[in-house]
Amino acid sequence: MSTAIPMQANPLQGDTGGQIMLAVLAITALVVPLLNLAVPESSAWHLSTYTVTLLGKYLTYALLAVAVDLVWGYLGILSLGHGAFFALGGYAMGMYLMRQIGDRGVYGDPVLPDFMVFLDWKELPWFWHGFDMFWFAALMVVLVPGLLAFIFGWLAFRSRVTGVYLSIITQALTYALLLAFFRNEMGFGGNNGLTDFKDILGFDLQSDVTRIGLFLASALALALGYLACRWVVRSRLGRVAVAIRDAESRTRFIGYRVDRVKVAIWTFSAMLAGIAGALYVPQVGIINPGEFSPLNSIELVVWVAVGGRATLYGAVVGAIVVNYGKSYFTGAFPEAWLFALGGLFVLVTLFLPKGITGLLSLLRQRRRSTDVGGKGSTGGAGNVTAEADNGGKAPEASV
């Protein structure tokens, strides 16, 4: 007798939402460059470079949200400090971009970035070496957040810190980094952070083509990151992760090293967040300690909650919808934004525990069961498939 066997060959199998999301992403990646570069500026169809950069920024947020959903939705770890890994990846990229400025800075020092000259430093601190090479910076983009996550996770998960306590220490982690990076003596530009970037890999950061390139790189990173997470989630390790989320001690009891599984997935997620941060910085043109702010990390948990937990594509939807809302609100009613965000979170927690995507699949399920109901007896089967599409894995929001 054959049973329902989860196959690994295609990570998108049974993931209708993910297929739609990736298709939309692919179309966007084709259309946006055309509308920006090929359509003349006078045309109504022209897409401004400002919009392209804004979209690129949303895509890096979406990748960050996917990383959070991987640990929150599937592993049950509510991280309120993922912004820290994002910012560390951003700083690694920022350091590369600073070194690329060379002698074009205000003070014209061939090696030292402006803020170091200003602080009257005579030579480059040791940890700034190597960042003039792109491959080194790219390596650090994943290694630094990964290493921090590994050490943090190893200490926390081995001591079996879970639930609210873990959320609080992730919050403390990002707050500690915020304070540290504010200090001028740290050597990361203090309060002002790193900015005034000129070019990346020899391309002028202000040119339209570079902006399009960064937008495409973000889209590609999101697609690959999404597929990688999907692949992890569909592996047996992914099923172990969900088992840990639902019954941690039971999982330990059947022989899995829960702490190691957590460290592995947690570290992977932090690396993805670092990549998202590295793509974010050249597009917004600045990285400062504000990115470590605990509020940022909480906000990104809201994106995932709004989009729908434990679906991965829901995180993408949530990140884009909430950030579009933010761009609109902060322009139209600057004072109201925080209230809107808070209200959104309360609304979603109370009425949409599975987020927007949960609502959509519920509606689809309703429609399908009324369709089938008209024909007769197979209503139950319709329900089952609808649940399977949804991933069916998000329990009521729990902290």
Place this chain on the structure above:
Amino acid sequence: MTIQSSLKQFQESMRRDRQFDFMYSVKDLDLDVSHGPILYIEDLNVSFDGFKAINNLNFYVDAGELRCVIGPNGAGKTTMMDIITGKTQPDSGSAFFGQKIDLLRLSEPEIAEIGIGRKFQKPTVFEYHSVFENLELAMAGDKRVFPTLFARLSGAQRDRIDEVLGIIGLKEHASREAGALSHGQKQWLEIGMLLMQDPHLLLVDEPVAGMTHQEMDRTAELLLSLQGKHSVVVVEHDMDFVRSIAKRVTVLHQGSVLAEGSMDEVQNDPRVVEVYLGE
């Protein structure tokens, strides 16, 4: 610590019939049941804050045997299970798995690894996984992170899961979410998850609590089908159920064995009648 006790500890660690603790790994241990019993518990004592939960307990289980343990509340049944699975350390006495494996020197996961599986009273299955996936996760094998990430089910493993699905009677429910199963089905699934770990000895704590009569009959059949291949120790309160499966019954009372024998012998033992059945 007194000099005598450290001396005794030293002598214990230098015993010539044993290896040093650090010299062996769990995987090298093999189960030796050539003399019959698979579980030897001798002169065991445990007290919690002066209360003697286990009092000079001697208890043996033969390989392949299905044994029922009964006794009033506080008789020490659960504590005994805790000691066998490494959850509780006794004050004195010994617990051996086969003739060679000293259970008191092993940790909880090590004991699980050498083949002692335990089912708790309250069924805990992974609610958001299908029945099939629950069994897959419980399957014996390499459970480290990277092998798990790249793990694929082999044909033999799939057959094994199908076999266990047959044993526990959940073949038709293989792709259902475990959270949607009835209470009885969850209990069977949990026994199935134990079986996936290929244990030599199964400890089953109150398997029929909260079950309907039909479910109880199914559970009795299931446990009876396990004996021979596995040794099974069942702790249960329900007398009808015990009568339906037990060949040998052990009655615990105040932390030691009060009587042992067939259900009829035990039931007619005046001491047992006094403390337990007569109530």
